[in-house]
Amino acid sequence: MPNISEILKDKTEIKLGRKTEESSEPEPDDEFSFTLEEEAVNESEDLFAANEELLAKIGELESKFPKIEMMVTNLRKENENLRGDIQNINENFQDMMALYEVVSNQINPFIGISKITATSMEKVEMMENESRNLKKRVEELQNDVVILANVYLNTHQIDLDGVINEVLAEENSPQHIRRGFR
Incomplete structure (x- = not known):
């Protein structure tokens, strides 16, 4: 399965390739078309630079992904341990409440059974x-x-x-x- 950075590179090359093909066609020599052509080249260079920057960030994120996966696994284990601890605390609390009720009923006759x-x-x-x-x-x-x-x-x-x-x-x-x- 190709990763995201490879897909973006392919799309960038295709776009740049089209522009160069279009630029090989003869164009009129007026000043307006020259300005448009310059702006198109500047825009394509900006897009290329932005694309390169995005590819670098994607590569960085891809390298961090295994670490994040490991952290999530560890958090899940800790979560399970905490659930077990909370269950033990809940059981102990219920036992204490039962003992409290027994003692309270022996001392206080107004508490129901x-x-x-x-x-x-x-x-x-x-x-x-x-x-x-x-x-x-x-x-x-x-x-x-x-x-x-x-x-x-x-x-x-x-x-x-x-x-x-x-x-x-x-x-x-x-x-x-x-x-x-x-």
Whole structure:
């Protein structure tokens, strides 16, 4: 694909070439035509100089284009990084607001319940229900252990009250008390 500077050069050469062809034709020798011819030459030289200047500027811009492309790529990367940072800040802010609402609702009874607070309250209620269920299970297990211990003691004919009294008697004996003070 030809660049802009090549296209402009071709057009300039074509225009200048036409003028020179036209000037090769015989012209009348009057003073007016000579002045017009001089003005046309001056104009074509000015256009040629302006064209050369434009070609130089276009070449300069073409050389800067890769640098500009690199800068745009870097700016896009930085923009993506900033978007990620802003997203993190937004998430942190939402977490802080949820915490603020929970604390505010516990302290200020006039603040209504929001969705976040309602969700937190549901979680707390679920934990309380689980705690109650665990307490019931522990009590049931304790009762089961007592029943199993009674069954075991009855099947082996062990007098638990007698064993307890013997142990207490040994602890209160004078020999045991003396050993404890040494």
